Amino acid sequence: MVNQYSGHRALDDVSLTVPQGCVYGLLGPNGAGKTSLIRILNRIAAPDSGEVLFCGKPQSAADVCNIGYLPEERGLYKKMKVAEQIVYLGRLKGMTRSDAITATDEWLRRFELTEWRNKKIEALSKGMAQKVQFISTVIHRPQLLIFDEPFSGFDPVNANQLKREILRLKEEGATILFSTHNMASVEEVCERITLINHAKVVLEGDVIDVRRRYSKHLYDIELAGPAPLAPVEGLYTVEACAANKMGGIHAEIRLCEGVATRDAIAHINSCHDLVGFSEKLPTMNEVFIETVQRKEDATI
Amino acid sequence: MNPTNNHSRLSLIIQREYMSIVGRKSFIVMTILIPLISVACFALPGVLMYFNTGDRQTVAVVDETHRLFSALENNDDYQFQDITSVGAKNVHDFYTNAENVYAVLVIPANVDSVPRVSIYSNNAVKNSLSSHVEDCLRTALSDERVLSYGVPGLQQMIDNCRVNVAVDSVKWTEEGTEERSSATFASILGMVLSMLTYMFVLMYGAMIMSSVIEEKTNRIVEVIVSSCRPIELMLGKIIGVGLVGITQIAIWAVFLGIGGTAFSMAFGLSELGNAAGAAGAATDASSAVAALASDSEIGEIIEIILSVNYVQILTCFLLYFLGGFLLYSSLFAAFGSAADQQSDASQFTTPIMMIMVFALWAGIACAETPDGNLAFWCSMIPFTSPIVMMVRLPYDVPIWEIAVSVVALYGTAFGIIALAARIYRTGILMYGKKVSIKDVLKWIK
Numbered sequence: 001m002v003n004q005y006s007g008h009r010a011l012d013d014v015s016l017t018v019p020q021g022c023v024y025g026l027l028g029p030n031g032a033g034k035t036s037l038i039r040i041l042n043r044i045a046a047p048d049s050g051e052v053l054f055c056g057k058p059q060s061a062a063d064v065c066n067i068g069y070l071p072e073e074r075g076l077y078k079k080m081k082v083a084e085q086i087v088y089l090g091r092l093k094g095m096t097r098s099d100a101i102t103a104t105d106e107w108l109r110r111f112e113l114t115e116w117r118n119k120k121i122e123a124l125s126k127g128m129a130q131k132v133q134f135i136s137t138v139i140h141r142p143q144l145l146i147f148d149e150p151f152s153g154f155d156p157v158n159a160n161q162l163k164r165e166i167l168r169l170k171e172e173g174a175t176i177l178f179s180t181h182n183m184a185s186v187e188e189v190c191e192r193i194t195l196i197n198h199a200k201v202v203l204e205g206d207v208i209d210v211r212r213r214y215s216k217h218l219y220d221i222e223l224a225g226p227a228p229l230a231p232v233e234g235l236y237t238v239e240a241c242a243a244n245k246m247g248g249i250h251a252e253i254r255l256c257e258g259v260a261t262r263d264a265i266a267h268i269n270s271c272h273d274l275v276g277f278s279e280k281l282p283t284m285n286e287v288f289i290e291t292v293q294r295k296e297d298a299t300i
Numbered sequence: 301m302n303p304t305n306n307h308s309r310l311s312l313i314i315q316r317e318y319m320s321i322v323g324r325k326s327f328i329v330m331t332i333l334i335p336l337i338s339v340a341c342f343a344l345p346g347v348l349m350y351f352n353t354g355d356r357q358t359v360a361v362v363d364e365t366h367r368l369f370s371a372l373e374n375n376d377d378y379q380f381q382d383i384t385s386v387g388a389k390n391v392h393d394f395y396t397n398a399e400n401v402y403a404v405l406v407i408p409a410n411v412d413s414v415p416r417v418s419i420y421s422n423n424a425v426k427n428s429l430s431s432h433v434e435d436c437l438r439t440a441l442s443d444e445r446v447l448s449y450g451v452p453g454l455q456q457m458i459d460n461c462r463v464n465v466a467v468d469s470v471k472w473t474e475e476g477t478e479e480r481s482s483a484t485f486a487s488i489l490g491m492v493l494s495m496l497t498y499m500f501v502l503m504y505g506a507m508i509m510s511s512v513i514e515e516k517t518n519r520i521v522e523v524i525v526s527s528c529r530p531i532e533l534m535l536g537k538i539i540g541v542g543l544v545g546i547t548q549i550a551i552w553a554v555f556l557g558i559g560g561t562a563f564s565m566a567f568g569l570s571e572l573g574n575a576a577g578a579a580g581a582a583t584d585a586s587s588a589v590a591a592l593a594s595d596s597e598i599g600e601i602i603e604i605i606l607s608v609n610y611v612q613i614l615t616c617f618l619l620y621f622l623g624g625f626l627l628y629s630s631l632f633a634a635f636g637s638a639a640d641q642q643s644d645a646s647q648f649t650t651p652i653m654m655i656m657v658f659a660l661w662a663g664i665a666c667a668e669t670p671d672g673n674l675a676f677w678c679s680m681i682p683f684t685s686p687i688v689m690m691v692r693l694p695y696d697v698p699i700w701e702i703a704v705s706v707v708a709l710y711g712t713a714f715g716i717i718a719l720a721a722r723i724y725r726t727g728i729l730m731y732g733k734k735v736s737i738k739d740v741l742k743w744i745k
Contacts, residue, residue, distance in 0.1 A: 042526040044729065061529075069526040073731075075519030079320065091312055092527040136523070 011036055011047075012199040018144075018177060018192075020055075023170055025190035025207070026179040027284075029292050033199045034179045035072070038146055041177070042069050054144075065094040068142035072149045072179070074133050078122040082113065085121060086136045093140040100139065107135040110165075127158055134162065138169060145169065148179045163189060183284040193284075195291055203291050211281040214290065216254065219261075221268065222276030223249040229272065236264050248275065310532050310539075317540025321507070322547060331551050357402035359419075359429065360395070362388050364409040371440030372405075378429055380405075391420060405433060412441060486694030487667045493617050494663045494690035496549075501624050501686070502656060504545045505632040508537055509645060512636030512728070521728045530728060531721040538629045538717075545625065613693050616702060623709040624686025627716055628652065634720035637727030638735045648737070659684035663691045670695040680705050682712035719744055 011033045018024045028034050039045040041052060043064055052059040054066075076085055083104050090100035108114045111131045121129055130153050138145065150166070151159045167189065170176055178190060186193060186207065193210060195203035203210060221229060222244065229251040231238045236253040244250040255264055261279075268274050282290070321327055356376065360383045363369040372380040381401070386394045391404045403421035411417060417437065419425045446454050512534075515521040524533055635648030662684055666675035670692045678688040679697070685705045689697070726743040727735070 039729070044522065044525050064527055067526070069523065071519065071522040071526075073519040073522065075515075075521070075523065077320070077515075077520055078518060079324075088312070088316055089523065089527070092309060092524065133523075 011040075011196075014196065014199070014201050015050075016194045016201060016204065018175060020143075020175050021170065021173060022192055023166075023176045023190050024178065025186045025193035026177055026196070027181075027183075027186065027193055027288060028196035029181075032196045034196060035148070037196070038069070038148060038177075038179060041144075041146060042067060065140065066143045068093075068137040068140065068145045070134060070137040070145075070147045070150055072152070074130060074153070076121045076129060076133060076136075079120060081118050081120055082124070082132055083108065083117045086132065086139055089136040090139040093142070095140050103139050103141075104135070107139060111135065111161075126153060127155060130154060131158070131162075134165070138165075141172075142174065144175050144177065146177045146179070149181070150178065151180070151182055151185055183288055186284045195288065197292055203287070207284065208281075210287060211284065214282045214287045215279070216282065218280040219253050219255065219264070220276065220278050220280050221249075221251040221253055221274070223251065223268075224273035224275050225249070227272065229253070229268070232267060235259055235267055252280065309528050310536055313528065313533060313536025314540040314543070317511070317537050318543050320511075321541065321544045327544070327548075331548055335552055335555055357429075358400055360386075360391075360398065360401050360404045362386060362391055362404065362406045364388060365407055365411055368407050368411070368437060368440055372433065372436050375432060378402075378432060395420065395422075403429065407437070411437075412444065415441060487670075487691070489613070490691040490694045491663070491667060493613070493693075494660075494687045497617075497621050497624055497686050497690060498656065498660050498663075500545050500549075500621065501628045502653075504541050504625065505629045505652070506649075507544075508541050508629045509632040509636035509639075509649070511537060511541070512633050512724075513639055513641065513645060516637065516639075516728050516731075517641060525728065530725040534630070534633050534721055534724045535717070538626065538633060541629065542622070542625055616693055616706075617690060619706055620686040620689055620709065623682075623706065623713050627682060627686075627709065627713040628656070630713070630717040630720035634723040634727070634740070637724040638730070638740050640731070640735070648740075655683050656687075659687040663687045666691050676701075680708060682709040685709050 014033070014037065016026075026034055026037070036045065040047050043059065043061065054060075054063045080088070083101075086104045086107070087097070087100040090103065091097060095103070105114070105117075108117055111134075113128060113131060113135075116124060116128065121132065124132065134150070137147075145166075147166070150162060154162055163185075166176060178186070180186060190207055192206050193204070194201055205213070218239065223229060225248065226243070228241050228249060229238055231253075234256055236255050236259065238251055238253050240250075240252040242250055253264070255261065265274070265277055268277075357378055358381055359378050360381050361369055361372060363382065363384045366384065369380065369382050369384070374380060383391075383394060383404075388406050388408075391406060395401060395404050402423075403419050403425055405417060405419050407417045408414070415437075417433065419430060419433065443455070446458065515524070521533070631652055632649070635652070636645060638648060639645035659678070662674060662678040666672065666678065666688050669675060675688060675692055678684040679692050679701070682705075686709065689702070689705055693702075723740055723743050727740070
C-alpha cells in the first residue's frame with residue numbers, strides 16, 4: 001500500500017509514502033499541518049491540488065471503509081450505549097449489523113468492558129471511554145489505521161495494553177500511521193517517520209537511519225579502573241567524565257572527524273581497562289528539537 | 301468488506317438521529333404532556349369554577365329601599381343577609397365586628413332614579429359578586445319600571461321585541477349548488493395549522509441546531525465525517541428529526557381521533573335520547589321545540605365543519621410543513637455548525653427568528669384580509685409562505701397560486717440546503733474560533 005499525497009498551502013508540496021504493513025510516525029510541532037494532512041487522508045477535507053494514492057490507485061470515496069481514524073480530540077455520543085455506539089460506527093464504515101455486533105462483543109471482551117456493554121458513554125470513566133473510542137476505530141478491520149496522539153489520556157497500564165493491541169493489528173497486516181508528539185513511543189513502535197514543519201517535509205526515513213543521520217559521533221565509555229579518561233588530539237575529545245557506581249569511570253567521548261570507531265577503541269583499550277563501549281544515538285526527541293529549531297534559526 | 305452504498309449509510313444516520321430523540325424519555329413525556337397541557341389551559345378555568353363552589357360567602361345587605369333585598373338571589377357562591385336595621389352609617393363597624401361576612405352591599409334609597417349601589421369589603425371585590433348583584437338588581441329594577449307604566453301585557457311585548465339574527469354564510473360552488481361555510485371556522489382552522497407549522501419549525505429547528513452543536517462540541521463529528529460525507533450527516537439529521545416531528549403529529553392525530561370518536565359517541569347517544577324523548581312523551585310542547593332547535597343547530601355546525609375541503613388543506617399542510625421545515629432546519633443546521641457552543645448560536649438564530657415572527661404576524665394580518673396584497677406576496681415568498689398560505693387556504697386560493705408557491709418553496713429549500721451543506725462542511729471542523737456571519741458567507745464560496 002502506498003499513500004502518496006502532494007499538497008497546498010497548509011501543506012506545501014508535501015509528499016510521503018507509507019509502505020504497507022508499516023508503523024509510520026507522522027511528527028511535527030503544533031500547527032505544522034499534521035491534522036490537515038490526516039484530514040485529507042480521511043477524505044474529510046479535499047486537497048487544493050495533488051492526490052492520495054491508496055494501494056497504488058487514486059483514493060476513492062469507498063476507501064474510507066478501509067481506514068480507521070482516531071482523532072486527537074476524542075468524542076462519542078454521550079447518550080448512546082457502549083455497544084450501540086460501536087455497532088453504529090462500524091456500520092457507518094460498511095459492516096453488516098451482525099458482523100458489527102459479533103466484532104463488538106469480541107473487542108469488548110478483549111478490553112474487559114463486557115459488563116459495560118449497555119451502559120451509556122456518559123457513565124464511563126475517561127479511560128474506558130477512550131477504549132471504546134479505540135474499539136470503534138478498529139472495529140471494521142481497516143487496512144489503514146490513523147491514530148492521532150493515541151496514548152494521550154491513558155494511564156501507563158492501559159497505554160501498554162493499547163500498544164500491544166496496535167502491534168497485534170500490525171501483525172494482522174494493518175498499516176498504521178501515528179501522529180504524535182510523544183517521541184518515546186515513536187522510538188518504541190514506529191519503523192519509519194516523516195517530520196513536517198511549517199507545512200513542509202523536513203525529514204523522512206527509517207527511525208534508526210534518521211537517528212544515525214543525526215549522530216554527533218558520541219560514545220559512552222565504561223572503564224573498570226578509577227583513572228580518568230584524557231582526550232587524545234586528532235582522535236577524540238572527552239565531553240564528560242565521572243565515577244560510576246561500580247567504582248569505575250563513565251565517560252562520554254566525541255570522535256574527531258574521519259576517525260574510525262575501532263581506532264578509538266583500540267587506543268582506549270591500550271591504556272585503560274575498557275568494559276563498555278556503545279554508540280550514543282540521539283533520541284527522537286533530540287532529533288525533533290534539533291530539526292525544528294534549525295528550521296526556526298534558518299527562517300530568522 | 302463491501303463498500304457501503306450511500307443510500308444505506310444515509311438511512312443508518314436517519315435511524316440514529318430518529319432513535320436518539322424518540323428513544324428519549326423526554327420525547328414520550330412531551331408528546332403526552334403537550335396535548336394535556338393545552339387541553340388543561342382551555343379547561344382549567346371551568347374546572348376551577350366547578351370546584352370553587354365549596355365555600356359560600358356571606359354578603360350583608362343594607363337595603364334602604366326596603367324592597368330590593370328579596371330580588372337578591374342566593375346562589376352557589378353567595379348568600380345574602382339582610383342587615384338594613386344596622387343602618388348605612390354603621391356598616392364599617394358591623395363589618396369589623398362580624399365574622400364570616402365577606403362584603404357589605406349598600407343599596408341607597410334613591411337607587412331607582414340613580415341606579416348605583418356600593419359593595420364594601422376588606423378585599424378586592426370579586427367580579428362574580430358584582431356581576432351577580434348587577435344581574436339581580438337590573439332585572440328587578442327594569443321589571444319595576446315596566447310595571448310602573450301600567451300597560452297590561454307590556455312585559456310580553458318587550459320580550460317579543462328582542463330578536464336574535466343568525467347570519468348564514470352560504471357559498472356557491474362551481475356547480476352552482478349551495479354550500480354552507482363559516483369564515484370563522486375556516487380562519488380558525490387556518491390559524492391553528494399555521495401555528496402548528498410555526499411551532500414545529502422552531503421547536504425542531506432548534507433541536508437540529510443543538511444536535512449539530514452537540515456533535516461539534518463533543519468532537520464525534522470528526523469521526524463521523526471520516527465515514528460519510530458531511531452532507532449525508534446533515535441530511536440524515538434533518539430527515540431524522542423531521543420524521544420525529546411527523547411521528548409526534550401522527551400520535552397527536554391518533555389522540556385527537558380517539559378523543560373525537562369518544563366525544564361524538566357520547567354526543568350521539570344523548571342526541572338519540574333527546575329524539576326518543578321528543579317523539580315519545582311530547583306532552584311539553586316547548587321542550588320538543590327546544591330539542592328540534594338544538595337538532596338543526598347541530599346539523600348546521602356539522603355541515604359547516606364538513607364544508608371545509610380537508611383533503612386539499614391537509615395535503616397542502618403537509619407540503620408546506622415539510623417545505624418550511626426543510627428550509628428553516630437547514631438554516632438552523634448551517635448556523636449550528638458555525639457556532640462553537642450553544643451560547644454563541646444566538647447571533648445566528650436571531651435573524652431566523654425575526655423572519656419567522658414576521659411570518660406569523662403576516663399570517664395573523666392575512667386572516668383579516670386573505671385576498672389582499674400582503675397575503676398574496678407573503679404566501680408566495682418561500683420564507684413566509686408555509687405560515688401565511690395556511691391561513692389563506694380555507695378561503696379557496698387558486699390552484700396556480702398554490703402551485704407557484706409550492707414550487708418556489710421547494711426550489712428555495714433545496715437551494716438553501718445546498719448552501720447550508722457548504723457552510724456545514726466547513727463549520728463542523730472549525731474549532732475555537734468565534735465565527736461571524738461574514739465568515740460564514742465566505743465559506744459558501
